[in-house]
Amino acid sequence: MPVLTVRITATGVVQGVGFRPFVFNLASGLKLAGLVRNTGSGAQIVVQGETKNVRRFISKLEKSKFAAKYSCKEIASKKYRSFQIKKSKKSKVLSEFPSDLALCEDCKKELFSKTDRRYKYPFVNCVNCGPRFSIIKKLPYDRKNTIMSKFKMCPACREEYGDPKNRRFHAQPNACPVCGPKLSLFDKNAKLIAEREKAFELAAKLLKRGKILAVKGIGGYHLMCDASNKKTVEFLRKRKNRPYKPFAVMADINTAKRLCEVSRYEEAALKSPAAPIVILERKPNIEIQSISFDDTLGVMLPYAPLHHLLVKEIPVLVATSGNRADEPISAAEKEAFKNLSGIADYFLVHNRDIENRSDDSIVRFFPNASTKKIIIRRSRGYVPNPIATSTADSVIAAGGDLKNNFCVTRNGKAYLSQFIGDLADRPNMDFYSESVQKMKSFLEINPKRAVCDGHPGYASTQHFGGKSLKQSFAFHHYAHMASVIAEHNLKGKVLGFAFDGSGYGEDGNIWGGEVISFDSNKFVRVAHLDYFKLPGGDLCAEEIWRCGVSLLHKYGFDSDIPKLFGKYDWRSAVKMIDAGVNSPETSSMGRVFDGISAILGIKTLATYEAEGAIMLEAAANRTKSAGNYNFEIEDDVIVIKKILKGILSDLNKKMPNGTIAMKFHNTVVEIIDSCCKQYRAKTVVLSGGVFQNMLLLSKTIEKLQKKKIKVYFNEKVPINDGGIALGQLYISKMHSKNGKISKK
Ligand code: ZN
Ligand code: ZN
Numbered sequence: 001m002p003v004l005t006v007r008i009t010a011t012g013v014v015q016g017v018g019f020r021p022f023v024f025n026l027a028s029g030l031k032l033a034g035l036v037r038n039t040g041s042g043a044q045i046v047v048q049g050e051t052k053n054v055r056r057f058i059s060k061l062e063k064s065k066f067a068a069k070y071s072c073k074e075i076a077s078k079k080y081r082s083f084q085i086k087k088s089k090k091s092k093v094l095s096e097f098p099s100d101l102a103l104c105e106d107c108k109k110e111l112f113s114k115t116d117r118r119y120k121y122p123f124v125n126c127v128n129c130g131p132r133f134s135i136i137k138k139l140p141y142d143r144k145n146t147i148m149s150k151f152k153m154c155p156a157c158r159e160e161y162g163d164p165k166n167r168r169f170h171a172q173p174n175a176c177p178v179c180g181p182k183l184s185l186f187d188k189n190a191k192l193i194a195e196r197e198k199a200f201e202l203a204a205k206l207l208k209r210g211k212i213l214a215v216k217g218i219g220g221y222h223l224m225c226d227a228s229n230k231k232t233v234e235f236l237r238k239r240k241n242r243p244y245k246p247f248a249v250m251a252d253i254n255t256a257k258r259l260c261e262v263s264r265y266e267e268a269a270l271k272s273p274a275a276p277i278v279i280l281e282r283k284p285n286i287e288i289q290s291i292s293f294d295d296t297l298g299v300m301l302p303y304a305p306l307h308h309l310l311v312k313e314i315p316v317l318v319a320t321s322g323n324r325a326d327e328p329i330s331a332a333e334k335e336a337f338k339n340l341s342g343i344a345d346y347f348l349v350h351n352r353d354i355e356n357r358s359d360d361s362i363v364r365f366f367p368n369a370s371t372k373k374i375i376i377r378r379s380r381g382y383v384p385n386p387i388a389t390s391t392a393d394s395v396i397a398a399g400g401d402l403k404n405n406f407c408v409t410r411n412g413k414a415y416l417s418q419f420i421g422d423l424a425d426r427p428n429m430d431f432y433s434e435s436v437q438k439m440k441s442f443l444e445i446n447p448k449r450a451v452c453d454g455h456p457g458y459a460s461t462q463h464f465g466g467k468s469l470k471q472s473f474a475f476h477h478y479a480h481m482a483s484v485i486a487e488h489n490l491k492g493k494v495l496g497f498a499f500d501g502s503g504y505g506e507d508g509n510i511w512g513g514e515v516i517s518f519d520s521n522k523f524v525r526v527a528h529l530d531y532f533k534l535p536g537g538d539l540c541a542e543e544i545w546r547c548g549v550s551l552l553h554k555y556g557f558d559s560d561i562p563k564l565f566g567k568y569d570w571r572s573a574v575k576m577i578d579a580g581v582n583s584p585e586t587s588s589m590g591r592v593f594d595g596i597s598a599i600l601g602i603k604t605l606a607t608y609e610a611e612g613a614i615m616l617e618a619a620a621n622r623t624k625s626a627g628n629y630n631f632e633i634e635d636d637v638i639v640i641k642k643i644l645k646g647i648l649s650d651l652n653k654k655m656p657n658g659t660i661a662m663k664f665h666n667t668v669v670e671i672i673d674s675c676c677k678q679y680r681a682k683t684v685v686l687s688g689g690v691f692q693n694m695l696l697l698s699k700t701i702e703k704l705q706k707k708k709i710k711v712y713f714n715e716k717v718p719i720n721d722g723g724i725a726l727g728q729l730y731i732s733k734m735h736s737k738n739g740k741i742s743k744k
């Protein structure tokens with residue numbers, strides 16, 4: 001009988017996902033001998049046996065569910081007696097730095113099976129699912145290096161853990177009701193009320209009764225309440241000081257489909273191990289009690305076993321991060337009690353610590369069941385998976401200050417951190433420096449260089465200043481553009497549109513409506529939105545009527561100001577502009593969206609970031625085609641005077657808001673299109689927070705593709721400031737190639 005020995009190298013996601021037990025069982029079933037072990041880049045398999053069985057093994061392996069590539073080579077080899085799972089080779093097993101995984105189907109079955117020893121146990125997990133990144137103290141990923149080290153496995157768990165045929169073979173967080181973590185319920189004065197099943201049962205009852213609970217999950221706390229209880233939701237809004245910002249909800253897939261349109265790609269994302277929040281289109285006539293005020297709804301499926309148990313009791317739960325506005329998600333109980341006691345009525349917690357905090361990730365798909373999506377927040381479930389891009393080693397990219405994710409490199413891979421948030425807040429800054437330290441120690445790196453935003457006042461820029469690191473700078477909008485170039489590995493000449501709320505520009509002004517050309521070693525701002533003033537500075541991002549007043553004043557439509565903004569102190573705003581007092585210049589597209597939203601009376605005050613623009617998009621979405629306005633590009637400056645004129649005239653004609661909003665969106669697409677013509681673009685990149693506007697993004701891409709222009713945007717990192725760290729890395733690599741470190 002012909003005997004064949006083949007060595008198979010598997011690269012991809014094969015560690016911490018049950019790959020070795022799968023291989024073991026497959027090989028044993030086919031009576032093959034050999035071995036499987038993890039390596040630094042994946043896994044290595046040797047199979048030996050009858051030729052037809054080896055072939056069958058390879059074909060079954062290739063058809064298996066693992067996201068891996070296999071290369072096979074016949075080898076001359078000694079004779080193996082049996083098939084074994086061998087210890088990892090003693091290399092730096094960096095790929096064993098896994099992200100948190102949502103509960104798998106097998107464990108879910110056990111969770112709801114009355115005869116199972118883990119029936120209703122909120123911490124059930126296996127090698128295919130469970131917490132990972134959130135519990136790791138140091139690498140390699142081994143139980144003793146996680147917060148699970150404090151739980152001694154009972155004999156039954158230990159047996160599973162040691163059995164290569166078992167789904168829990170080397171499942172580091174393996175636990176059961178006998179030996180593992182337990183739930184506790186506290187009242188808001190931190191008084192213990194109940195434990196274990198009692199705690200859960202009581203918590204479910206309290207939620208049904210309309211109470212708000214802080215619930216400890218995987219990467220932090222959620223504030224949860226019954227989404228169908230309007231009064232409770234309003235309470236939560238009041239207590240969280242969040243009058244209009246949409247809340248994400250947690251529901252099972254059937255409920256999600258009842259509430260929203262769910263394409264099969266959206267469904268796949270919802271059900272993926274990362275289990276992000278997916279921004280879905282809400283079905284017409286479905287209103288769930290002041291959860292969201294535009295036509296979308298952020299939905300996530302239950303991902304921790306505790307969530308599955310809760311959703312069985314309360315089908316739609318508000319699940320918003322357990323933080324006070326603008327503070328990082330609470331992880332430790334002490335912190336949670338301190339921060340959330342004014343918001344939550346009760347605390348459902350557990351004694352499995354959270355070593356690394358991370359918020360829920362957020363993605364949004366293009367309309368019409370497209371496969372394409374953008375990432376709005378990249379955190380739990382995606383972190384710390386590296387981003388495939390070639391990059392310089394030993395660099396830390398500081399990120400931006402408003403929606404911070406930083407990025408470090410190792411062995412040519414870029415590791416984007418979890419979402420940190422707004423660094424202007426002290427607690428976020430602490431979270432930032434703590435996370436930077438941790439990431440360095442996990443990856444055993446000591447970066448020699450830091451690349452920071454060009455803004456001299458940014459906390460992140462200052463954090464890395466005056467240290468032993470060589471500091472270089474990347475201007476905000478160039479970094480936006482570079483992040484797309486890095487992601488897609490683009491070569492040659494590229495025209496970029498970096499549209500966002502604000503970022504420090506090369507001339508010291510606040511940029512945000514930038515057209516940038518790049519030719520493989522240099523960024524040149526070729527055109528930009530006409531500067532206008534922001535009376536009150538940063539205040540304009542909230543009091544967005546100020547943007548409206550400023551735009552009207554700039555282009556001589558002063559007579560329209562009193563009737564549109566009579567209830568605000570527009571006179572002082574105009575005075576500030578004319579006197580040049582606290583009125584910085586900006587070319588921000590985000591602020592133009594705000595200004596138009598205010599002029600249309602859709603939103604004049606924003607209670608959360610970009611509310612004006614979001615509601616403008618929502619208004620436009622309720623309309624069909626609508627035409628567009630005129631505009632001018634004079635000496636590389638985009639002048640919107642004619643747009644305003646058109647809008648004011650349409651307002652006079654009592655044209656509906658939605659139609660005007662749609663015409664405005666169409667016009668921005670036209671602006672991009674005519675810049676492409678003027679600067680002869682063949683390849684275009686789009687980046688910046690303004691492109692979270694799905695209507696604008698999809699229309700722009702559609703228009704340019706019709707002209708045979710190649711269009712790219714951020715797909716692996718957030719399209720907002722959460723992605724600029726990757727662009728900073730790219731720019732830092734350019735600097736080092738050019739042999740210089742740019743000093744400002
Ligand atoms: Zn599982
Ligand atoms: Zn146990």
Ligand code: FE
Pocket residue numbers: 476480500501502503688689720721
């Ligand atoms: Fe930005």
